[in-house]
Amino acid sequence: MAGRGGMAGLKQVQRQTGVALWRQIADRIREAISTGAYDETGMVPPETMLALQFGVNRHTVRSALAALAQEGIVRAVQGRGTLIERKERLNFPITRRTRFTAGIGDQAREMRGLLLDEAQEEASAEIARWLGLKPGEQVIRLETLRQADKRPVSRATSWFPAERFAGIGAAYRTGESITKAFADLGLPDYVRATTEVTAAHASAADMADLELTPGAILLIAKAMNTDLEGVPVQYSISRFAADRVQFTIEN
Template sequence: MIVGRLAADSIERRSGVSLWRQIADKILHAIAIGDFTENAALPPEVALAERYGVNRHTVRSAISALVREGVLRAEQGRGTFVLSRKRLSYPIGARTRFSTGLQGQTTERHIVLLASSIEPASQRVAEGLGLARGADVIRLETRGEADGRPVSRAAGWFEARRFAGIDAAMAQTGSITASLARFGIDDYLRQSTVLSARHADAADLADLDLLPGAIVLVTVAVNVTPDGQPIQFSESRFPAERVELKLSAL
């Protein structure tokens, strides 16, 4: 029982990206856009090899990478099946918050505080927060998880004087929104967002449980109070194979 289609477009040789990696990317993409639903069977290896014009062993390399990653499950004699679901659609808007945004798409989601520290503001953090360069800021390192899989990795910076103790609040509540509420901020808006994409580096691979060669979406944003006062500067990374960003009203 074969369902779904795979893009027939060709792959690039001598590109610096191996053929098995390119094929793995195509399979991930097909799953992400819904061409293969959960538990669907991939076409047999020989068929995939023919479609892409490569050897069966090359296809097997791609599949085994995705098996290691937990996306596919191969069963001898039966076929290869899709384990993971469609890409999450992560909303970005003026007022979107982590867990409310993913409601309906996941059964469980939460933010883990990985680390916190006080440090002097770098150039871009100072600019974003409207502080002098070198002023003390608190950095919170967090990871977002949905249904047990990492879907985001973020660093957030806050002015240290104004938000002293926000690290403890974050550890307790597991929510940025709730932590800010303790400082009298019951509403905040996303002022600006800059978006880019790149290959995952070593830190991304570890933080987001990715395989080398994966792509991450990167957002750099500033959150402000309704009257325009900067509160938080953040840089977030999303695994492109698991998350897409849905821009809503800013």
């Protein structure tokens, strides 16, 4: 975990960069929590120690901790310290048989898939290319939000050939899963053909849906699924809250 020379990571914050110190510190602490750095005590180090570590005033650290408390990640108790509330990071395997709900599996008690919006529209050049259609052909677009234990995990936009998958919106709304919706429409099985992974800052809309704060990071997976004959059945752009998931690619 140490830096190049072996020196521990002091002074990991920078001034006058447009990102407030308290936010930089909040980000570092959030990450330290998620990597298990404070698992021994179950607590964040004392404010005075953090202030010394980051080379800032104690009040600045307090601002950072207040933000984390707001997110529900820590809880401060006067006289005792600042306790860590959650630290899970869902693992999302990406394989030829990638399915969202099954992939999360037993890592969460309750999985939900909400349909936020549904529309039929003409395929853009990019969507047409991915689905093997001609630009302008009809596609169905689903806007979905996936939650694990009430906590929003990803916001996805998916496109399907309209002719073959008419009614997939309703099917998704009842089954709350793409796999089930496909099954309802007579496609019992499908495979993940390609996945592109990038990262970016969250848009305002994604921030709202995923309950994120500005500066938050998204892992973005652009995926194409095909049926067993290799015919494209779905193209989707899924935005995951980066501090809540990791992808695993097994070859």
